[in-house]
Amino acid sequence: MQQREEKIVNKKKLTARLNDPSLKSGVKDALPIILGYLPIGIAYGMLAVNKGLTPLQTTAMSIFVFAGSAQLVSIEMIAAGAAVAAIVVMTFLVNLRHLLLSASLSLHLRNLPLYYYPFLGFLITDESFAVAMSKIESQKNKQRYFLGLGFTAYLGWVFSSAVGAFLTEFIDLGSGGALDFVLPAMFVVLLVMQxxxxxxxxxxxxxxxxxxxxxxxxxxxxxxxxxxxxxxxxxxxxxxxx
Structure with a gap:
């Protein structure tokens, strides 16, 4: 009887958290980010498989790394036979800016249990940081807002990269090298914009x-x-x- 009551209480708490306005706002604000992730994620998935990774490996990289630019650089280095140390160092350098992003965002997410920070830090990207910094101050529950924002964007990236990876199972990309242009073109555009x-x-x-x-x-x-x-x-x- 007691266990049943505890389950009911826990279910009510979970429902209340899912219905939290701040969490819903975060999910809503992540939708434009997902639209931006879709073409890049699909291109990444197709390019990674074209470079020799399996669809599962490609999707797993998005699940455990979640760093678009670092993933794109990594698959090029993997295809070139680069040393593991070189890939690790490059990933660190490419993502070094996240130290500044997380430090800035942490000012809005104070007094949380320590175990929250690694997870919330994992969800930080350039896009989620930009949206959060412009809207998080107006949120009543800042932690749940960023959780909804970051986790929804994360799911969008994983989904888009998986779509691109598994599309190569049904689409013959040939050997024309068209996908080899995706990575240089993307970084050239990003460079010119900055x-x-x-x-x-x-x-x-x-x-x-x-x-x-x-x-x-x-x-x-x-x-x-x-x-x-x-x-x-x-x-x-x-x-x-x-």
Whole structure:
């Protein structure tokens, strides 16, 4: 009898949490993010399978990594036979900005049990951070708002990458190399959108030439890592002297 009453109480608590207005607002605000994830996620899934990963491996990477740009870079490095250490370091560098994103967002998510933070940190992306920072202050329950926002966006990314991965089972992509253009094109577009000053143009051009130089002089895929680090130092130097 007591167990039955506990189940009823727990069911009522769960229902109340699911009906929380802040949680629903988070889910609603994640829908535009999902629309943006769909084409990139599908392209990632198709590209990953085209590079040699299985559909299950491709989907698993989205489930456990959940970092679009890092995943796209990783599959290129995996296909090129890069060392595991190089892939790990590059993933760390690509996602290093998340330290700043999570630190900024944590100011709105104070006084939570410690076990919440790793999970909420896992859900942070550029898009969810941008939406959260613009709307979380008006939410009564900020924790549930970001949970709804981040988890819904996460499901959208996993779903879109799985669709792309399993589509390759039914669609013959051929060997024309069209998908090989997806990754460079996406990063070129992102780069052009972010360049807004002369110093950023200098850093972008420097990193491109540095990557080419290291690719021709050093074996493996360390050229990307070295160029990234040097370009970051150059950017800091220019910014400090401007």
């Amino acid at each position: 360049i807004s000053s002369r110093s950023e143009i200098i850093v972008a051009v420097f990193s491109a030439f540095a990557s080419l130089f290291f690719a021709l002089t050093i074996n493996g895929s360390w050229n990307i890592i070295l160029a990234t680090v040097l370009a970051a130092f150059l950017g800091v130097y220019i910014d400090g002297n401007s």
